[in-house]
Amino acid sequence: MPPVRNESSSFHSEALTFISSLLPPFSALPLPKLLKLIYRLMGCDASVLIASKPGNTSGLAEKDAHDNKNLPVEAFDSIKKAKALVENKCPGVVSCADILAIAARDFVHLAGGPYYQVGKGRWDGRISMASRVSFNLPRANSSVDELLKLFGSKGLNLEDLVALSGAHTIGFAHCEHFVSRLYDYRGTKKPDPYIEPRFLKALQMSCPPFGGNVDVVAPFDVTTPFSFDHAYYGNLQAKMGLLATDQALFLDPRTRPIVVELGKDKQRFFQAFSAAMEKMGSIGVKRGRKHGEIRKDCSVHS
Ligand code: HEM
Known part of the structure; x- marks a missing residue:
């Protein structure tokens, strides 16, 4: 069970500063892969990071949905490594969703893009189902009407x-x-x-x-x-x-x-x-234990 988090605590903000300091070693990771990953979340609860359980009959996790087959293994690994480092220093405080959002922001900046605010204090999602993916993703040949409908449904x-x-x-x-x-x-x-x-x-x-x-x-x-x-x-x-x-x-x-x-x-x-x-970073943000979790390992529900 993760400790109760106090979003305003200096512990939490120290942890976040710590994550940013971890990022340079990961700068070898191609930025696009990470940015695409965060976009795929479109709901930002890190449910896409969950791996399917072998032999699970109740369905695959989001990561293994057909539409996610080209998602980059390197990006998953980098988030996993960053999380392990953060857990080592301050366990149970910073969610995988926050790490992902901060990493994507920092990589955008490294590639010459803007440095924008990332709202923190998300919890990770408790549900990850491949069957939810195709409803939430635009196709490469979607019409503008379809894109507007999908984006509109997310605010x-x-x-x-x-x-x-x-x-x-x-x-x-x-x-x-x-x-x-x-x-x-x-x-x-x-x-x-x-x-x-x-x-x-x-x-x-x-x-x-x-x-x-x-x-x-x-x-x-x-x-x-x-x-x-x-x-x-x-x-x-x-x-x-x-x-x-x-x-x-x-x-x-x-x-x-x-x-x-x-x-x-x-x-x-x-x-x-x-x-x-x-x-986009605030879409479907989970807060609190009822709807969310702070995972120890980003690929496994707590
Ligand atoms: C508007 C609707 C969008 C459609 C239909 C779309 C579709 C796609 C498709 C088909 C690919 C290529 C996948 C592949 O061949 O591996 C792709 C790549 C990518 N998308 Fe989008 N996308 C959309 C919006 C976005 C948004 C909003 C973002 C980020 C904020 C984004 C970020 C990326 C990035 C960075 C890549 C390149 C990934 C790489 O090189 O590995 N896309 N997208």
């Missing part, structure tokens, strides 16, 4: 959707998520007309229509793939969005003005991204 608005999608300024996607745009757009047997021709050719070379290597990935931001900047929005305006959902943000008249605005000004993007990450 996120139009601007949050556009700003958070700016996380695709870094990282990579597997061909399976955009290959239909390259050869058979909506059953037309032709490429999506909203792909810049040279960009289309380059993607087609990496991703054949059939029989390609399933491990091949393409960068989301072809211009500056490794820096956290606002180039993503410029790319959308030049028809160089990778996923249909990325490009759709420029095609839809509701989101286009926001794409144009964030594409003009890096500071404006950083401000919108920070605000949206703060909001």
Whole structure:
């Protein structure tokens, strides 16, 4: 049983300072993987970190859902290691959800992005079920209406959707998520007309229509793939969005003005991204023993 936590105690804030001091050794971890992981939480209770129990007949944990099959093993390991170090120093105080949120923030900053506030004092979720995952995730070909509905159901608005999608300024996607745009757009047997021709050719070379290597990935931001900047929005305006959902943000008249605005000004993007990450970090936050737990090991319920 974890000790009762006092969020305002200096013990707790010391623990959090301690976590931040642990992060540099983990900076070798590719940032995108961690950021994607935190986004996948969209509810920020670390339920995605739980591993399925061998032989469990009541269902798989979230981590093992089909939609999470490409989630990065390195990111899980890093969070596990950070948690073990923190537990060693101050057991039962800092949740896995807090560690994940702080780590993602610090990595965004390391990649040149903004340093935003992370609300602390989350508890970890007690439920982790693979069957809940697909309802909560957008598809690479979701319409803007579907994205708005999903984001709206979490309390996120139009601007949050556009700003958070700016996380695709870094990282990579597997061909399976955009290959239909390259050869058979909506059953037309032709490429999506909203792909810049040279960009289309380059993607087609990496991703054949059939029989390609399933491990091949393409960068989301072809211009500056490794820096956290606002180039993503410029790319959308030049028809160089990778996923249909990325490009759709420029095609839809509701989101286009926001794409144009964030594409003009890096500071404006950083401000919108920070605000949206703060909001996302507070979605479905668990507090207290009734709904939450402070895990000792992030992959196992207490
Ligand atoms: C708006 C709807 C979104 C859709 C449809 C979407 C979809 C995807 C897909 C299909 C991938 C590639 C997965 C793979 O091939 O392994 C991906 C990667 C990624 N997503 Fe999103 N995403 C969305 C929003 C977000 C948000 C809000 C964030 C963060 C705040 C985010 C962060 C990332 C990152 C950082 C990667 C790259 C991971 C890597 O390189 O390993 N995404 N996303």
